[in-house]
Amino acid sequence: MENSVNKTTILSSFGMFLDGYQLTVIAFAVILIQNYIPLSSLEYGLIIASVIIGAIIGTIMVGYISDLFGRRRIYLSTLIFFIIFDLISVFSVNFIMLFISRVFLGIVLGAEYPVANSYIAEVTPDEKRGFYLAMATVFFSIGSISSAIVAIFMFPLGNLGWRLMLALAVIPAIIVEFMRFSLPESKMWEQKKEKTKFFQMFSKKYYKNIVIAALIWFLYDIVAYGLSLTLPTILKLGHFVTNVDNAIVTTFFLIIGIISGIFVMMKVDKYGRKGIQITGFIFMAALFLVLPHFYYLAGIITIVSFLELFNAFDGATVGIIPAEVTVTEFRGTSYGFSSMMGKIGAVIGVIAMSLLIHGKNYFNAYYFLAAIMAVAILLTLLLPETKKIVLK
DSSP: OHHHHHHHHHHHHHHHHHHHHHHHHHHHHHHHHTTTSOOOHHHHHHHHHHHHHHHHHHHHHHHHHHHHHOHHHHHHHHHHHHHHHHHHHHTOOSHHHHHHHHHHHHHHHHHHHHHHHHHHHHHSOGGGHHHHHHHHHHHHHHHHHHHHHHHHHHGGGTHHHHHHHHHTTHHHHHHHHHHGGGOOOOHHHHHOOSOOOGGGGGSTTTHHHHHHHHHHHHHHHHHHHHHHTTHHHHHHHTTOSOHHHHHHHHHHHHHHHHHHHHHHHHHHHHHOHHHHHHHHHHHHHHHHHHGGGGOSHHHHHHHHHHHHHHHHHHHHHHHHHHHHSSOGGGHHHHHHHHHHHHHHHHHHHHHHHHHHHHTTOHHHHHHHHHHHHHHHHHHHTTSOOOTTOOOO
């Protein structure tokens, strides 16, 4: 039984791997892309944020569709479209072609969030549900670190290098697409009695916790994506490192995030979601306040290392709680709403940080990120602890 659950969770979480890969690899690829495709500061930020922009559409739209037609059917189609749009982005020759193809890629990857996490929540035992939902976050981190490692070897190849960075994700996508045919449908979804109506998630009984969880995800992603997806550019503009060293440093940060994520995965069912989430937010807020005072290579590496450590706390819990404060009847829809809010926050974070760092306004940006974390702490206090909730 446990082996079956592990297999199901791994295949379900693979979309998170691809999302982590594509979101992180573009932060490296765009450094090369701008040498071959002219980009303004705004276009630079839009290329980085393109997948996230698409995910805003995919999460809410496909989350609702999965409530209507089932989780498995969605699983068997998303990776096919991923392969198509990824290959189009690889052969892009201008900003418009690259941007649009990656927006559509984002729609596909965004679809994976509500479907994967709804499915995992519904097929795993209650006492280990947090463990398996947190595993999806670890897969995101593994995807991110894979992209950094790939970038190390692709940077010297110039125009071919950035195209290969984007293309290599197609290989595991093909393999997992065939393996997903073995996944069964969620029994909880099969047993639901009523047809899902889109706005049911805002009914009096459920809307409060669903909206608060979504707002927290929105705030968290402003911070997490705003920093992580612009960090390679920050290091490059500050002349702190070479391109290859940039990828090596980022790999180091991501290793810390994976280790921390595994720790959270092992402990989240024991200690609960709220305590872990609040701890992460508190330390991240404090670290952002001190980062401007350590703005040299050793200082940045030290502070960002601790940021990655505590970022993994929140990265897991903001993805767990939305699956647990809702019901199977509209879990895909409400999770898609939370994920959509997160992606909107991510776009704001990436574009705002891109404009700020090109304008040399680093320090005010970090103080702003600290303030956002403070608000997220207050909102978390309003949520129930969900570790013992029996899903319906």
